[in-house]
Amino acid sequence: MAETEKTMGQKKQEQLSYKRTNYFETASAAERKEMYDYAEGYKAFLDAAKTEREACDYCVKAAQEKGFTEYRLGDRLAVGDKKYFINRGKSVVLFRVGSKNLEEDGVRIIASHIDAPRVDIKQNPLYEDGNLAFLKTHYYGGIKKYQWTAIPLALHGAVVLKDGRKVEIRVGEEPGDPVFCITDILPHLGREQMAGPANKLIEGEQLNVLVGGLPYDDKEVNDKVKLTVLSILNDKYGMCEEDFLSAELCAVPAFPARDVGFDGALIGAYGHDDRVCSYPALTALLDGESEHTVLAMLVDKEEIGSEGTTGLQCKVYEDIIEEIALAFGANFRKVKAASKCLSSDVTAAYDPNFPSVFEKMNTAFISCGTAMCKFTGAGGKSGSNDASAEFIGEIRKAFAENGVVWQTAELGKVDAGGGGTVAKYVAKLNIDTVDLGVPVLSMHAPWELISKADLYSNYKAFLAFMK
Numbered sequence: 001m002a003e004t005e006k007t008m009g010q011k012k013q014e015q016l017s018y019k020r021t022n023y024f025e026t027a028s029a030a031e032r033k034e035m036y037d038y039a040e041g042y043k044a045f046l047d048a049a050k051t052e053r054e055a056c057d058y059c060v061k062a063a064q065e066k067g068f069t070e071y072r073l074g075d076r077l078a079v080g081d082k083k084y085f086i087n088r089g090k091s092v093v094l095f096r097v098g099s100k101n102l103e104e105d106g107v108r109i110i111a112s113h114i115d116a117p118r119v120d121i122k123q124n125p126l127y128e129d130g131n132l133a134f135l136k137t138h139y140y141g142g143i144k145k146y147q148w149t150a151i152p153l154a155l156h157g158a159v160v161l162k163d164g165r166k167v168e169i170r171v172g173e174e175p176g177d178p179v180f181c182i183t184d185i186l187p188h189l190g191r192e193q194m195a196g197p198a199n200k201l202i203e204g205e206q207l208n209v210l211v212g213g214l215p216y217d218d219k220e221v222n223d224k225v226k227l228t229v230l231s232i233l234n235d236k237y238g239m240c241e242e243d244f245l246s247a248e249l250c251a252v253p254a255f256p257a258r259d260v261g262f263d264g265a266l267i268g269a270y271g272h273d274d275r276v277c278s279y280p281a282l283t284a285l286l287d288g289e290s291e292h293t294v295l296a297m298l299v300d301k302e303e304i305g306s307e308g309t310t311g312l313q314c315k316v317y318e319d320i321i322e323e324i325a326l327a328f329g330a331n332f333r334k335v336k337a338a339s340k341c342l343s344s345d346v347t348a349a350y351d352p353n354f355p356s357v358f359e360k361m362n363t364a365f366i367s368c369g370t371a372m373c374k375f376t377g378a379g380g381k382s383g384s385n386d387a388s389a390e391f392i393g394e395i396r397k398a399f400a401e402n403g404v405v406w407q408t409a410e411l412g413k414v415d416a417g418g419g420g421t422v423a424k425y426v427a428k429l430n431i432d433t434v435d436l437g438v439p440v441l442s443m444h445a446p447w448e449l450i451s452k453a454d455l456y457s458n459y460k461a462f463l464a465f466m467k
Helices: 008-016 029-048 052-065 191-195 224-237 241-246 272-287 316-327 332-338 389-401 423-427 452-466
Strands: 082-087 091-096 107-113 118-129 132-140 153-160 166-171 209-212 247-253 258-260 266-269 293-299 340-343 370-373 406-408 432-437 448-451
Touching (some): 029 052, 091 272, 272 293
Antiparallel strands (some): 091 293, 118 247, 266 448, 370 432
């Protein structure tokens, strides 16, 4: 028998066994270049869009460059229309109207979120103590508080002044900008701190952002450092202290997205969760062609339960689908029943430094493609959408036909923790939904890691789904 000839067992094993594929290993040189080129656009998006407001603005501008025009509820629609809908400046829905019958074909939906864990500035935040000026904060989303100390931070957001004007603030990102930080105690005096549990190393009320140290040059005033900060804010933005009451400001990591590793295969950045899924959703909808009606919902507030007027539990997102149905005289209930959704959110990547919380056979691995989670939730699938075998089979077939490298995943061991996504809110509308997203290392940290192969796989998956 020739050395290259396979045994019957080897052939059977190859034919019948399942094995994850490292996308880098199977990609051609040309496709690997496409991965790296696509990642450059994504890194630019991350740097430009560190808040949901900035992400919304970026998506709208990108859509306009592709010929999309603004949609308002009640507008007329026609086959071929390319539209975007802005929800209060903090979420955006983009859609293309296809030629397929809506009652039979429904809408192909990708739901992702553009908010990320961060440190929000309180409404009455500015104070002086110890010859330093600080802003008091309230953290947003699930963070390890100690990770946010002693790193450079930037301030982003919007302030509505008392005269009604809105000003945008973005300080700490450009060369020459000052940055800000949250201080931590030195190890020499940190014995008591280090003896406590990790969730008590830094308390929420200690996450105060240092913003100044120069006293105002007037011996007759109190809180001189605070006054210097107020004077700078007034000169640059027209603000007074009372204007913090109608502000949405947050502190985010000041560092840009960077390649990680000698080979540049990974990207380190703030906000991969969930902009690593939002960017492929945006670009796939702008780049792709389809006879289906396709829609991308890039929403806010997922990190705190999808609440409020800009979170996915708001009825406006359902209203848009209903408006599309009404524009073509379609029965809305039939349209929903025929629709399909990829709830695109990140999942945990296997980390060999912390193997005990993962079940390796059902965990996502870096560079093995976008990861499908049949269910999320915690413990006994609590709080989860659990997709049907039929729908997963349909998606699996589409991926196979379009050469999409993907894998299946759960978020850690059964009793290790868990997490939720927006899938359950879409499924509640009687729309078949399954989670699909990029594996992330150090999720919810100020510096998260993803693979360029997984990012590009997610983009290809969305193109296949829309097709």
